[in-house]
Amino acid sequence: MRIFSGIQPTGRKHLGNYIGAIRQYVEGQDRGDPAIYCIVDLHAITVPWDPATLRESLYDTTAILLAAGLDPERCILFRQSDVREHTELTWYLAALTAHGDLNRMTQFKEKSAKQRELVSAGLFFYPVLQAADVLVYKAHEVPVGEDQRQHVELMREIARRFNERFGPILVEPEHRIPEVGARIMDLQEPTNKMSTTGGSEVGTVLVLDDPKTVTRKIKSAVTDSGSEVRRGDGKEGIANLIEILAVARGTTEEEIERQFEGSGYGDFKAAVAEAVVEFLAPVRERYEELRPDGSALEEALTSGAEKARAIASETVAQVREAIGIGPA
Ligand code: ATP
Ligand code: MG
Secondary structure (H helix, E strand, C coil): CCEEEEECCCCCCEHHHHHHHHHHHHHHCCCCCCEEEEECHHHHCCCCCCHHHHHHHHHHHHHHHHHHCCCCCCCEEEEHHHCCHHHHHHHHHHCCCCHHHHHCCHHHHHHHHHCCCCCCHHHHHHHHHHHHHHHCCCCCEEECCHHHHHHHHHHHHHHHHHHHHHCCCCCCCEEECCCCCCCCECCCCCCCECCCCCCCCCCCCECCCCHHHHHHHHHCCCCCCCCCCCCCCCCHHHHHHHHHHHHHHCCCHHHHHHHCCCCCHHHHHHHHHHHHHHHHHHHHHHHHHHCCCHHHHHHHHHHHHHHHHHHHHHHHHHHHHHHCCCCC
């Protein structure tokens, strides 16, 4: 069982990333043979970026992943741009990707609508690079949040098309989406997902926020004019908090609804805030220890890239051979 997933180094990661993706990465280390995790700096440059900030944020994200429990001895953790095979395979796969399919991608529609200056061709091509990320490792499983469902479907389609035409070289990966917490919503706009690049500041709980900030953000979460702690129509805000609390306490949403029957929103939010603070504290504390040692982070990434390249270069050689690129 080969596992692959990627995470962007844009800014500091949020509770949605932690619940929807990072937790699964940690769990995957014991099942993956190997589990491969990539910090996708090449995806980060599909929207405007600042070069110096990108470099620093990459180390921030690396330290968050290590602090959350990734162990470079038990998984392959690396920086996407260090393994050039990703970009090379992107081009080969582009030849088999339908323009119309890329046009249908909701992430492209949403992100392009937010761009004020330039909608880059890179943003349009994002899912092809993502397909290359996964297919270059012949991964069987891709742990992601709900928002990536469509992109995983597309990479399956690309792999299928490739194999039909050139023989069984690539693997059609399965997505692995958590049952609870696959789509954590922005606390201020609970109909939008919590997001690294698009969300509201107060509506986004960062993994590294201090307890006061976490509490303030959760207490100011948008709810509804009702008073019942349960899920239902028009109760997206409360439903989101129920889901967050269920994950933080390791229980079900039904159980949370039962526990808070008859409670008001104030008490409920206080409980959510407390649970989230406790949930994130160990990661933040460990991060503070790891982040200052930039060269240790760089060493971990460099040695991860070597292991990744060994797998990726083999796939690219097979692909080139099959499609008639380069000498026989
Ligand atoms: P952006 O909005 O700029 O794409 P992001 O917040 O989605 O940023 P990514 O690095 O693209 O961050 O995503 C990393 C992982 O986190 C992906 O697997 C994605 O599906 C998951 N994820 C992102 N947002 C959420 C969310 N709100 N709830 C659950 N999982 C999420
Ligand atoms: Mg994303």
